[in-house]
Amino acid sequence: MAVEPDSADVRFPPPFVYVGALLLGLAAERFVTLPSFGIDRRLLVATGALLFVAGAAMMLAAAGLFRRMGTNVPPSQPTTLIATTGPYRWTRNPMYLGMALIYAGLAIGFDGPIAFALLPLVLIAIQTQVIAREERYLEAKFGEDYRRYKAEVRRWL
Numbered sequence: 001m002a003v004e005p006d007s008a009d010v011r012f013p014p015p016f017v018y019v020g021a022l023l024l025g026l027a028a029e030r031f032v033t034l035p036s037f038g039i040d041r042r043l044l045v046a047t048g049a050l051l052f053v054a055g056a057a058m059m060l061a062a063a064g065l066f067r068r069m070g071t072n073v074p075p076s077q078p079t080t081l082i083a084t085t086g087p088y089r090w091t092r093n094p095m096y097l098g099m100a101l102i103y104a105g106l107a108i109g110f111d112g113p114i115a116f117a118l119l120p121l122v123l124i125a126i127q128t129q130v131i132a133r134e135e136r137y138l139e140a141k142f143g144e145d146y147r148r149y150k151a152e153v154r155r156w157l
Contacts, residue, residue, distance in 0.1 A: 007077055008138075011076070017125055024115075025112055025117070028114045037113055044108055051102070055100070058087055061087050065085065065087070090154075092154065103119055
């Protein structure tokens with residue numbers, strides 16, 4: 001992934017972290033005998049589907065807002081504006097939160113407790129390797145406007 005000089009200097013696509021960990025966890029389910037969540041399959045699928053749809057809706061709303069504003073979605077490209085409307089009124093990271101909900105929905109829907117257990121590690125990686133870089137970049141680029149937004153809106157929820 002090519003990284004623009006005027007960017008958060010994120011060197012890998014964040015969705016790959018979520019997908020890679022999810023696939024690793026689901027693959028481990030085939031080789032490690034652990035109890036499942038122990039919940040009726042229909043409830044697992046329904047819960048997973050609900051989380052998946054909520055996450056996808058949040059991601060699509062955030063990405064759509066970026067496109068309408070004329071700013072870039074990938075953190076490897078320049079940010080031209082700070083989004084503060086739509087899902088950005090409640091969380092500074094709706095795309096990463098949406099990906100986490102999709103991940104959780106798939107892990108639950110596929111009855112994958114190992115995959116689900118890996119989610120906190122994914123969130124730590126996203127927090128330290130992506131969000132921290134983005135926040136430093138946005139603060140350097142937008143200064144007081146970003147600091148004010150950061151003080152008003154929580155990072156996750």
